[in-house]
Amino acid sequence: MNNQHFVNKAFRIFVINSILSSAGVVLGTFVDAIILGNAFGAVGLSVLAVSMPIYAVYNLFGYAFGVGGSLRVSESIGAEDRDGVRSYFTQAMVFAAAVGVIIAVLGSLFLPTIIALTGGAGIASARDYMWPIVVMAPIFILAPVMSLLIRSDADPFLSTLGIGVSVAVNLVLDLIFIFGLKMGVFGGALAMIIGQLCAVFIYSLHFFKKHNHLKLSRTSLSPKAGAQLFQGGFGIASAFIYQGITLIVINNLLSVTAGGGGLGVYNILFNVSLFAYAIFDGISLALAPLVATFAGEKDTEGVYNTMGLSLKTAVLLSASCALALLIFAEPIASMFGVADNLPLVAQTIRIFAFGVVQTCFNCIMAHFYQTIKRPSLAGLIYFMRGLLLLVAFSAWFIPVFGVLGTALAMVAAETATMVILLIAALVIKKQGGYRNILLFREPIIAKDKLYETTLSSDIKELENCVVEIEAFCERLDIDSRNAYFINLTIEELATNIINFGFSDGKSHYIHIKIALFEEDIYIRLRDDSTSYNPFEEPEKPDEGLDYLGVSIVRKKAKSFAYNRTLVFNNLLIIL
Numbered sequence: 113m114n115n116q117h118f119v120n121k122a123f124r125i126f127v128i129n130s131i132l133s134s135a136g137v138v139l140g141t142f143v144d145a146i147i148l149g150n151a152f153g154a155v156g157l158s159v160l161a162v163s164m165p166i167y168a169v170y171n172l173f174g175y176a177f178g179v180g181g182s183l184r185v186s187e188s189i190g191a192e193d194r195d196g197v198r199s200y201f202t203q204a205m206v207f208a209a210a211v212g213v214i215i216a217v218l219g220s221l222f223l224p225t226i227i228a229l230t231g232g233a234g235i236a237s238a239r240d241y242m243w244p245i246v247v248m249a250p251i252f253i254l255a256p257v258m259s260l261l262i263r264s265d266a267d268p269f270l271s272t273l274g275i276g277v278s279v280a281v282n283l284v285l286d287l288i289f290i291f292g293l294k295m296g297v298f299g300g301a302l303a304m305i306i307g308q309l310c311a312v313f314i315y316s317l318h319f320f321k322k323h324n325h326l327k328l329s330r331t332s333l334s335p336k337a338g339a340q341l342f343q344g345g346f347g348i349a350s351a352f353i354y355q356g357i358t359l360i361v362i363n364n365l366l367s368v369t370a371g372g373g374g375l376g377v378y379n380i381l382f383n384v385s386l387f388a389y390a391i392f393d394g395i396s397l398a399l400a401p402l403v404a405t406f407a408g409e410k411d412t413e414g415v416y417n418t419m420g421l422s423l424k425t426a427v428l429l430s431a432s433c434a435l436a437l438l439i440f441a442e443p444i445a446s447m448f449g450v451a452d453n454l455p456l457v458a459q460t461i462r463i464f465a466f467g468v469v470q471t472c473f474n475c476i477m478a479h480f481y482q483t484i485k486r487p488s489l490a491g492l493i494y495f496m497r498g499l500l501l502l503v504a505f506s507a508w509f510i511p512v513f514g515v516l517g518t519a520l521a522m523v524a525a526e527t528a529t530m531v532i533l534l535i536a537a538l539v540i541k542k543q544g545g546y547r548n549i550l551l552f553r554e555p556i557i558a559k560d561k562l563y564e565t566t567l568s569s570d571i572k573e574l575e576n577c578v579v580e581i582e583a584f585c586e587r588l589d590i591d592s593r594n595a596y597f598i599n600l601t602i603e604e605l606a607t608n609i610i611n612f613g614f615s616d617g618k619s620h621y622i623h624i625k626i627a628l629f630e631e632d633i634y635i636r637l638r639d640d641s642t643s644y645n646p647f648e649e650p651e652k653p654d655e656g657l658d659y660l661g662v663s664i665v666r667k668k669a670k671s672f673a674y675n676r677t678l679v680f681n682n683l684l685i686i687l
Contacts, residue, residue, distance in 0.1 A: 563627075
């Protein structure tokens with residue numbers, strides 16, 4: 113079994129919370145679309161359509177700094193680099209806030225130009241919705257940054273909770289402001305802002321937790337440092353640049369060919385597509401901290417196992433999503449209050465369903481390449497699917513097929529991107545000698561200098577482990593003194609974890625890994641109990657005797673560290 117149990121458990125927890133989080137983010141604008149569509153008809157949907165490029169800009173910076181920061185934080189946690197964790201966290205927060213302030217100032221000054229550029233020049237109520245959204249730019253950018261950072265610091269539940277609270281607040285206040293207080297589209301914008309503020313408050317609770325790694329510190333805030341952090345997440349975040357550009361192009365194409373009604377239909381399709389994409393983003397955002405952490409630990413099999421689970425989950429969920437869209441297209445379309453255009457909306461949704469599986473594969477591979485520091489491949493995927501091919505197919509199909517052309521363009525762009533990606537990966541694999549099309553550069557660790565095993569909560573299994581470790585040390589000619597301390601370390605720490613960490617009566621496991629790096633011996637123990645650190649002084653007198661062995665390990669080790677990483681306890685001891 114080795115590390116597979118831990119990969120499965122971490123992936124399951126992260127993917128559930130990440131999908132819920134991504135769905136929650138999309139649900140905010142989805143709720144606005146439903147309520148504004150039912151309250152104001154095509155005008156309300158058109159207002160949302162022309163404001164979507166603004167949200168795309170916010171997501172660009174929020175995800176660039178959030179993904180870039182969270183990947184660096186995950187790698188630093190995996191490498192036991194506390195200073196690195198705090199430095200990257202501080203940079204992500206400060207640069208995100210600064211960019212938000214700049215956007216708020218410039219957006220306020222040039223709002224009429226922005227509205228005209230996004231295709232809303234003829235919509236009188238567009239300003240009422242967009243000016244409060246523009247003024248609160250820092251909040252809209254900081255919210256995803258904080259959500260991604262706390263998720264990378266082993267708190268996916270709080271990330272999901274913050275987004276859930278945001279959506280609930282947005283929904284309730286939409287109903288109060290729009291239908292109760294008759295505040296018009298301005299009420300919808302105000303509800304969205306208050307919802308985001310509530311999410312930021314929930315995320316902030318993470319910083320008061322015992323095992324929180326995220327603390328502000330003195331660090332470089334130079335433009336170069338900001339650019340490097342931004343670049344770390346740009347491969348993923350570039351999708352929002354392309355999204356903003358394509359929204360402007362498609363809005364203007366539809367304004368000419370289909371008028372305001374066409375914009376309304378496209379806004380429904382856009383919101384439905386975002387909801388489908390939320391599933392794929394959830395899988396992608398789940399794999400990112402896991403892959404980054406395992407890469408930081410030089411755990412190649414952990415990386416491959418995570419990707420195997422991600423792709424299997426993607427196929428299952430994307431196929432289910434496509435089937436649901438095909439079957440329930442009419443009920444989905446009717447939620448937006450467009451009785452006159454119901455058949456047309458349902459038809460666009462069904463066409464879009466045929467590109468769902470391709471979209472899922474493209475998104476997951478782009479996130480993976482960004483995580484393993486191949487941003488050029490990630491950026492290329494998003495450039496093709498989000499801009500080059502989508503704009504080209506839209507310019508071709510919309511004048512011919514009208515609103516249906518938008519759905520056809522999405523399917524064609526995603527399909528072509530997937531085909532190009534697979535061909536390119538196979539060519540690179542053949543040229544570079546990679547194990548598979550994941551193109552992951554494996555850390556060089558000689559297999560004969562590595563020992564790993566997984567123990568259950570049965571203390572008897574530890575006896576066999578000790579025998580295997582003795583044979584491992586003998587095979588590598590490790591001197592008797594170091595061999596003794598390796599066994600002492602494993603025996604004492606594993607015994608304490610089993611006796612005091614596994615105290616809830618449930619099934620638990622410990623993964624043990626010993627690796628030789630030059631002159632040092634690295635020992636890593638990972639267990640899936642709730643937070644338990646055997647290096648802490650015991651509070652109960654009857655645990656004192658067990659702690660004596662641990663204290664010997666502390667004195668003899670060159671260094672030792674405990675971290676709550678992902679959803680596990682991790683011990684690193686260097687002898």
